[in-house]
Amino acid sequence: MLFRKLPDVKIGILGAGQLGRMLALAGYPLGLEFIFLDPAEEACAAPLGKHLRADYTNEAALAEFCADIDVATFEFENVPQHAAEFVAARVPLWPSARALTAGQDRLSEKALFTALGIPVPRHAAVDTLDDLATAAATTSLPAILKTRRMGYDGKGQAVLRSPADFTDAWRAVGGQPSILEAFIPFQREVSCLLVRDRPGASVCYPLVQNVHRSGILHLSIPQPADPLQTQAEDYARRVATHLDYCGVLAFEFFVADGQLIANEIAPRVHNSGHWSIEGAETSQFENHLRAIAGLPLGSTALRGASAMLNFIGTLPPLPALAALPGVHVHDYGKTAKPLRKVGHATVTAETAAEFETRLATLLALLPAP
Ligand code: AMP
Secondary structure, three states: OOOOHOOOEEEEEEEOHHHHHHHHHHHHHHOEEEEEEEOOOOOOOOOHHEOOOOOOOHHHHHHHHHHHOOEEEEOOOOHHHHHHHHHHOOOOOOOOOOHHHHHOHHHHHHHHHHHHOOOOOEEEEOOOOOHHHHHHHHHHEEEEEEEOOOOOOOOOOEOOHHHHHHHHHHOOOOOOOEEEOOOOOEEEEEEEEEEEEEOOOOOOOEEEEEEEEEEEEEEEEEEEOOEEEEEHHHHHHHHHHHOOOOOOEEEEEEEEEEEEEEEEEEHHHHHHHOOOHHHHHHOHHHHHHHHHHHOOOOOOOOOEEEEEEEEOOOOOOOOHHHHOOOOEEEOOOOOOOOOOOOEEEEEOOHHHHHHHHHHHHHHOOOOEE
C-alpha cells in the first residue's frame, strides 16, 4: 500500500502526451508528484512534472526515471517491451509489462480474445502480398488490412473492396506483417472502461458510444443504461482477470445485430473516457492513479448527461467555447497540425433536452467533416 507515504508518492509515466498531462492534473489534488520520460521535444505533459527527454531504449535514462519513483505506468501502448521490463525489474509497473504487450500485436490480441470466449471479426494473418488472396477467402470482402503493430487512429490501415485493391493496400500498410479483418457493418461502436485495483476488485464506467471520423475518435457519449453494459463488463473482466490487470483498461467493440464484437484493447486511460473528468464522480485519470497507488477505487457513477468532442488539427477560438454554458475546454498546449489531437471539450447538462441543445451548439463550432 503506497498510500501511507502520501503526500510524497512519485509516479513515473512513460510518455508525456495529453494522457500523461491529464493524469498529472488528476493526481495533484491527491498529493502525487510526476516524472515523465518521453523523447518528444514537444511533450505537453512536461510542464506538469519533471521531464526526462530520452528515447525509451535509453537504459541510463530509464534507470534515472526509476531511481526516484514509487510506481510506474505508461500513457501509450507502444512502449517497447524491453523498456517496460527494464522498469518493472526496478519499480512496480502497472499495468504490467505482460498487459502492455497483450495489446501490441493485433493478431495475438485476437487470439487472446478468442481463447477467452470473446467474439472477434473473421481474420487472417498476412505476411506477403500473396497471402492476401487466401486471407480474403477467410474474411470475404470487403475487409480491412491493418498492420499487426504500431497502428493507431486508423493509421496503417487500408480497405479492400475487391482483389484489384490488393497491391495498393499492401503498399499502404508498408508491406509489414499485417492482419486482414472482415469489415463489420456495425450499427455503433462502444467502449468499456474498466478500472481494477491491485487486490483484483474492479469497477466499470457506463458504456461509451463513440463516433469516428477518418479512423480518429470524434465524439464520445456515455450511455446510462446500455443494454450491452453487462456483456461488455463481463468481456472486459475476463481480459483484466487473465492479465492480472491493475489500472484503467479500455476495450473497444463494434455492435452488430445487437451483439458485441471485440475490436481492440488499450492498456491505459483512453480518449473515449475523457468525458469522465466532468461527467463522472471519479475521472478515469484519478481512478487509474488510485489503482496503481494502492488507493480505494472511486465511484464511476455519472454526474448528469455529458459528451466529449475531440479537437483535431486546431482548437476553435477559446472565447467562443468559453461562452457556451456547460462546456469545459481542455487545450493540450500542442502546436496545431492536421490530424493531431490538440484538445477536447466536454459538454455537460442536467436534462436530456438541455444536453441535446448544448451538444448541437458545440458541434456547430467545428469545421465541417
Ligand atoms: P482501429 O484502429 O482498429 O480501432 O480502427 C479505427 C476505426 O476504423 C474503428 O474505430 C472503426 O471505425 C474502423 N474499423 C476498424 N476495423 C474495422 C472493421 N473490422 N470493420 C469495420 N470498421 C472497422
